[in-house]
Amino acid sequence: MPINIYENISKKEIDYLCKNDWDLPKQIFELEKWIEKNINKFPKSEYVIDIGFNIRKDTTGGGAVITNNLMKKLIEKGFEIYLSEYPNE
Numbered sequence: 001m002p003i004n005i006y007e008n009i010s011k012k013e014i015d016y017l018c019k020n021d022w023d024l025p026k027q028i029f030e031l032e033k034w035i036e037k038n039i040n041k042f043p044k045s046e047y048v049i050d051i052g053f054n055i056r057k058d059t060t061g062g063g064a065v066i067t068n069n070l071m072k073k074l075i076e077k078g079f080e081i082y083l084s085e086y087p088n089e
Helices: 024-041 068-077
Strands: 003-007 013-017 047-054 079-086
Touching (some): 003 024, 013 024, 024 068, 068 079
Parallel strands (some): 047 079
Antiparallel strands (some): 003 013
């Protein structure tokens, strides 16, 4: 379930991204592309972006950046980000 986007109250699914990619930096990159393409389709409401990820093996720093631009767009439309950590297989 790497990225599940849905309406918070009704739980109606909006979209599902990165189906088999659990790498957080790649997911944030794809999410930002999706937001750029789709954000104007949404009225202000309550939405959830649930990002399921796992810890990258052998990492020593770095990672995903949620930019000011992305945060601003999400806040304007009422999106919240949930981070759901899953164990590596």
